[in-house]
Amino acid sequence: MKIYLDVLIITNTVVTLICLEATARIGHTLVENRRAFLASSVGGLVSLLIIVPGTNYFLALTVTITKALSFPFITLIAFRFKNKRFFIRNTLLFFVSNLVYIALVLILWEFSDTKIIYIRNYTIYFNISILKITISVIIMYIILTAADLIKRHIEHNDKYTAEYRCGDYKLSLPAVCDTGNRLYDSFTGVAVVIIYCDDLYEHYSLDSVETIKSGKFRMLPFETINGSGLIAVTYSGNVSISGSEDTYYDLNCCVGITRSNGKRSQAIFNPQILE
Numbered sequence: 001m002k003i004y005l006d007v008l009i010i011t012n013t014v015v016t017l018i019c020l021e022a023t024a025r026i027g028h029t030l031v032e033n034r035r036a037f038l039a040s041s042v043g044g045l046v047s048l049l050i051i052v053p054g055t056n057y058f059l060a061l062t063v064t065i066t067k068a069l070s071f072p073f074i075t076l077i078a079f080r081f082k083n084k085r086f087f088i089r090n091t092l093l094f095f096v097s098n099l100v101y102i103a104l105v106l107i108l109w110e111f112s113d114t115k116i117i118y119i120r121n122y123t124i125y126f127n128i129s130i131l132k133i134t135i136s137v138i139i140m141y142i143i144l145t146a147a148d149l150i151k152r153h154i155e156h157n158d159k160y161t162a163e164y165r166c167g168d169y170k171l172s173l174p175a176v177c178d179t180g181n182r183l184y185d186s187f188t189g190v191a192v193v194i195i196y197c198d199d200l201y202e203h204y205s206l207d208s209v210e211t212i213k214s215g216k217f218r219m220l221p222f223e224t225i226n227g228s229g230l231i232a233v234t235y236s237g238n239v240s241i242s243g244s245e246d247t248y249y250d251l252n253c254c255v256g257i258t259r260s261n262g263k264r265s266q267a268i269f270n271p272q273i274l275e
Contacts, residue, residue: 003051003118003125009044010133011126016043019097020078025272027093029086029189030182031078039078046070050123067122071095086189159243162267164195164255166237171200175241175267182270183222185233185254191273193239194222194231194256197265201257206232222256231256241269249274 017040024031049067054060075091105124109117118125162175173195183192205211212219217232233256241249251273260266 002127005048007128007130007133008047008050008123008125010130011128012047012123013040013044014133014137015101015124016040016074019043019094019101020074022097023075023090023093024079026097027090027189028184028191028272029079029090030184035078035080039074042074042077043070046074047123047125049121050125052121054121063121071098082186082189086187089189160269161242162193162195162269163240163242164200164237164267165240169203169237171195171197173197173265173267175269177271178268179270179272181222181268183220183231183256186220188254190252190254191270192220192222192231192233192254192256193251193273194258194268195265196258196260196263196268198260199265201259204232204234204257206257220256229258231258233257239267241267241274 017036020031020036020039023029046067049063052059052063054063071094072087072091075087075094078094079086079090081087102124105117105119108114109119116127118127160175160177162173164171164173181192181194183194184190185192201207204217206217211217212232216236217234219230220233222228222231233254235254237255239251239253239255241251243249251269253269253273
């Protein structure tokens, strides 16, 4: 079988990107588009290991070590190094997502008797043309975009209520789905629900520098449909979301608190946190 390097690199770049997105979703963390593209490109280049001849033990060992080191390296590029736990978790999730992909390909290879799949040096090559790859990517992009638009339409038409509880303090207010709220705690990777409420802001005296210095809050940059800036984030308290049709969710999240500035008090959450 002839191996075309452009097909090899492109297909493995796309597969790496899919595995990174799966890692981000499973780990409830954020991967920037620029970093995802760069990390995926590295995955595409690593696929060139397929052309290394496995003629002796030294070459085989070199290929194995290079492939093994590519997982933490790609993870580091995509998600940065925030702390050791965060790095190890994402590396393992990325490794597992690759194992799942390989398992699916092996099952297809075993039961379909296909001639377009070639596996060597831990790398999978699909013997298909660039035109077919391009058409497939375009069709898949259209399908995913349409599915995302439908999902957003359904989610935004649903009515949610958020309840915040901390000790004897309880607050109930409308909640809004916003896929643009991609704020995660930089230390733990936990999603942040943003609450716009003057009463809650004043309850914690967030105008006071001493409150921030107390260690219960830390300042993080944020961006949602309501704007952007710095927000005080805390682990204190619990948040639950109730929706139509008697749906109820206890969230594993941090809470970001900011003023409503005279507008309606509300909570902003990413719908992925309900999954």
